[in-house]
Amino acid sequence: MALSFDKALGIHQYTLGIRSQRAEVISSNIANADTPHYKARDVDFSAALQDAKTRQGGLAMAQSHEKHFDLKALTEQHVKYRIPNQPDTGDGNTVDIQQEKTAFMENAIEYQMSLGFLDRKFAGLKKALKGG
Template identity: 30%
Template sequence: MSLSSNTLRSLEHALQYASLRQKVISNNIANADTPNYKAQDVSFKNVLEDSVNAISATRTDPRHFRFSAGDSSSEIVTESGTTYNSNGNSVDIDTEMANLASNQIYYESLIELEKGKLSSLLNVVRGGQ
């Protein structure tokens, strides 16, 4: 029996995603006045694939979706074709600040979930006392 579960691994991947997204958003804010800087974001597709890959399922019908293993890393993508400023910069500071606040709430909720999971494990180790 393993103490580490899919839940802890999923939370770890989600925390890595949130941490990387925080860095990317901060970088966008820092470069808000840099000419020709293109805003970046973290691809959610890989995080979604990771979550799907963590699900173990048996395909009982050929019409069912396939579950396959994939890369567990997130990808930074540069927004192209969007220009908000006359200097070629595509950073919208209001959008980035909203993304920063949203990501912070997401990160803090993940921390609370992980604290609850680890607290439950500690309770089991102590014998329910």
């Protein structure tokens, strides 16, 4: 009987990659908090997760040349501009540093939770393979 990682690991294998990409986007927002005309962005997590679940391999790999692979992350197409919660201060920057810090911490906690879930899944698989 073949082992299906999609069935064994569930949704958590997809959430790690998406949360990692989201951490990069939020970090970019924080780094550009004082950059004039910078527009805050975020990952549409639910759309990225739905897209990841419908694809067989998780990440899409398109061959641009017979010897090259395009390893662009799946979630790049799900990065959207964030709607600002505060009025423009005059420089065109839409980053709310408090919102970004909160989003970053929340994302980090959810990333750790996904790691914990995967750890338990792998521990269960290891136990099943060893037979006890």
